[in-house]
Amino acid sequence: xxxxxxxxxxxxxxxxxxxxxxxxxxxxxxxxxxxxxxxxxxxxxxxxxxxxxxxxxxxxxxxxxxxxxxxxxxxxxxxxxxxxxxxxxxxxxxxxxxxxxxxxxxxxxxxxxxxxxxxxxxxxxxxxxxxxxxxxxxxxxxxxxxxxxxxxxxxxxxxxxxxxxxxxxxxxxxxxxxxxxxxxxxxxxxxxxxxxxxxxxxxxxxxxxxxxxxxxxxxxxxxxxxxxxxxxxxxxxxxxxxxxxxxxxxxxxxxxxxxx
Numbered sequence: 001x002x003x004x005x006x007x008x009x010x011x012x013x014x015x016x017x018x019x020x021x022x023x024x025x026x027x028x029x030x031x032x033x034x035x036x037x038x039x040x041x042x043x044x045x046x047x048x049x050x051x052x053x054x055x056x057x058x059x060x061x062x063x064x065x066x067x068x069x070x071x072x073x074x075x076x077x078x079x080x081x082x083x084x085x086x087x088x089x090x091x092x093x094x095x096x097x098x099x100x101x102x103x104x105x106x107x108x109x110x111x112x113x114x115x116x117x118x119x120x121x122x123x124x125x126x127x128x129x130x131x132x133x134x135x136x137x138x139x140x141x142x143x144x145x146x147x148x149x150x151x152x153x154x155x156x157x158x159x160x161x162x163x164x165x166x167x168x169x170x171x172x173x174x175x176x177x178x179x180x181x182x183x184x185x186x187x188x189x190x191x192x193x194x195x196x197x198x199x200x201x202x203x204x205x206x207x208x209x210x211x212x213x214x215x216x217x218x219x220x221x222x223x224x225x226x227x228x229x230x231x232x233x234x235x236x237x238x239x240x241x242x243x244x245x246x247x248x249x250x251x252x253x254x255x256x257x258x259x260x
Contacts, residue, residue, distance in 0.1 A: 003040075012044075015052075030063075033082065047075070047094040051082035051106070060086045063094040063102075066118035068136060071096045081106035081124065092116040098137060105142070117154070129166070141176065143198060145191075159245055161198065163191040173249040175215075176241055177208050180254055187216045187256045208238050215246075216256025222246060 033052035048063035076095035135154035147166035159176030
């Protein structure tokens with residue numbers, strides 16, 4: 001259903017049952033899936049790929065030109081997965097030649113006034129609270145929750161099931177399953193509530209807790225701690241994910257604290 005006051009480019013590919021409110025602008029080279037609602041004053045720019053049953057709130061700007069001086073008008077996209085909600089005033093830039101696309105997965109909630117920079121990759125079931133700002137080429141894995149007013153440096157990687165406390169400044173990678181907070185940002189414990197809500201059992205949570213005791217509270221450096229993890233703990237999906245995340249981190253991971 002199109003409102004007569006909306007401006008929709010004739011080349012845009014829009015499913016039959018999409019709802020488009022007044023004063024919406026939809027440019028060419030846009031695709032919007034079934035059941036999606038675009039509310040008044042939203043702007044859907046060239047290169048947007050919006051999935052099914054999404055909800056785009058007023059004044060959001062999807063697939064804006066990257067804020068990157070190296071961008072030369074490449075044909076890139078911004079992809080929004082199914083069942084994702086984009087609240088008021090959110091800006092999501094499309095990709096550059098670096099990766100060619102910005103991706104937000106399925107079942108995500110991006111709250112008001114957030115910015116998602118060029119070439120960011122966000123997984124599924126992610127919550128980002130009001131006014132959080134992601135620079136270019138940030139990666140956020142599934143089920144992460146980022147509180148309000150967080151500033152995330154370009155190229156940072158946030159692991160799955162992480163909770164980042166409000167007002168944090170993220171300049172290093174945050175390994176999975178933990179809560180990160182304080183200033184400067186550091187490990188403050190497991191995101192145990194989130195893990196229990198998502199079906200992790202006591203044995204899995206205890207294993208993850210043991211790994212992070214060795215990494216952050218044993219007095220060992222990271223390499224020594226990872227060696228000790230392999231000696232003390234049986235192989236598991238959680239252990240492998242944590243080990244690979246840390247070993248593959250070009251920026252290094254956030255520090256620990258002993259006074260928790």
